Amino acid sequence: MSGIAEPVALESRKGRKCLGEMFETQVGTLPLTHEVRIFAGPGNPELAQAIAEGMKMPLGKMHYKQFSDGENFIRFEESVRGADVYFIQPTSPPVDTNVMILLAALDALRRASPWRITPVIPYYGYARQEKKDRPREPITAKLIADMLTIAGADRVMCLDLHADAIQGFFNIPVDHLSSQNLFTDYFSQKWRHCMQDVVIVSPDEGRVKKVRKVAAVLQAPLAVGYKHHPEHMMTEVTHLAGDVKNKVPLIVEDMITTGGSIIQAVDALLAHGCRPEIHVAATHGILTNNAVERLCSRPEIAEIVVTDSVPMPPEKRHPKLTVLSVASLFTEAIYRATHNLSITSLFD
Numbered sequence: 001m002s003g004i005a006e007p008v009a010l011e012s013r014k015g016r017k018c019l020g021e022m023f024e025t026q027v028g029t030l031p032l033t034h035e036v037r038i039f040a041g042p043g044n045p046e047l048a049q050a051i052a053e054g055m056k057m058p059l060g061k062m063h064y065k066q067f068s069d070g071e072n073f074i075r076f077e078e079s080v081r082g083a084d085v086y087f088i089q090p091t092s093p094p095v096d097t098n099v100m101i102l103l104a105a106l107d108a109l110r111r112a113s114p115w116r117i118t119p120v121i122p123y124y125g126y127a128r129q130e131k132k133d134r135p136r137e138p139i140t141a142k143l144i145a146d147m148l149t150i151a152g153a154d155r156v157m158c159l160d161l162h163a164d165a166i167q168g169f170f171n172i173p174v175d176h177l178s179s180q181n182l183f184t185d186y187f188s189q190k191w192r193h194c195m196q197d198v199v200i201v202s203p204d205e206g207r208v209k210k211v212r213k214v215a216a217v218l219q220a221p222l223a224v225g226y227k228h229h230p231e232h233m234m235t236e237v238t239h240l241a242g243d244v245k246n247k248v249p250l251i252v253e254d255m256i257t258t259g260g261s262i263i264q265a266v267d268a269l270l271a272h273g274c275r276p277e278i279h280v281a282a283t284h285g286i287l288t289n290n291a292v293e294r295l296c297s298r299p300e301i302a303e304i305v306v307t308d309s310v311p312m313p314p315e316k317r318h319p320k321l322t323v324l325s326v327a328s329l330f331t332e333a334i335y336r337a338t339h340n341l342s343i344t345s346l347f348d
Helices: 019-026 045-054 095-110 140-151 164-169 180-190 205-218 260-271 291-296 327-338
Strands: 036-040 062-066 072-076 084-088 116-121 156-159 174-177 198-202 222-228 236-241 248-256 278-285 301-307 321-324
Touching: 036 045, 036 327, 045 084, 045 327, 062 095, 072 095, 084 095, 084 327, 095 116, 095 140, 116 327, 140 164, 156 327, 164 174, 174 327, 180 205, 180 278, 180 301, 180 321, 198 205, 205 222, 205 248, 222 260, 236 260, 248 260, 260 278, 260 291, 291 301
Parallel strands: 036 084, 084 116, 116 156, 156 174, 198 222, 198 248, 248 278, 278 301, 301 321
Antiparallel strands: 062 072, 222 236
8 A cells, every 4th residue: 555645444354344334334223312413623624524424414513713812712503402412623733722622612512501522532632741750740631631521521532542541530431442453454454465574663661561462463573662751852762672683663653743752763673673664653643843754754664654633734745654544433432422332342
């Protein structure tokens, strides 16, 4: 598959239906207890539209504008009384603006008497500030959780949080979705004839548990990088555990922001004798500033695969960049939530 910055569909793996196919067979088969309404903020309109199409319903009507002084205004233009409401809004850059839009929307919905309000947050901003590394620092991920609850959220739906512990910051249900199956399906098809040459790489020890699951599904060995952060947004890889010599590495991350951690991992892998054909998979392609140019200019990086949890503007598109869509994942999760079905079974 050639790398294109557009969402791509995947075939089933070993008879397991893709999420879109699963939903196709289920839609309309169970009665709804409350009318479902889906609205979308301006954070990722393309993903929101794809989710609504998967649910076979239109996005609800709402009005959004930003005043000249930067204040945001939201008004819902149809009744949500007694409805099961889902509001799709990632808190990706511009983070503070998107957070404020989400909070204002939840407040407006809460005052309109719906049965339940679920913010659908494909990317959870401030997730890396989930603990105090030094004295007198905030735990901003917890602050965001508190604000969402106070604003009116009854439950939250997120994708690949930077730290699983963030779920515990909420005193309401959290549906924590995973993109693991998207990536394992994609790479198992791509490398179905050469998987014996692949090694799965966790760029730091904190992600070993999740990356080991990817390695188990792909039946490939695991390597682990060990790094530390001398300052914010700075990374140093100190050493690498595992055999990567003459292997094709797949680096598995949860997000790429500046690309610094990936560059450090690439250099460490090359120093240990891997093939100059390195692949990268990350759920959230934030890719700030010149991150795309910085990564794609490295000839050793063959491909970067991300999801559309964060919108990908045209200026960031590159032949080495492939985007997988999480629309069917959220569609299936919303369907299951509205029908009181298990969401965890999506990832079994």
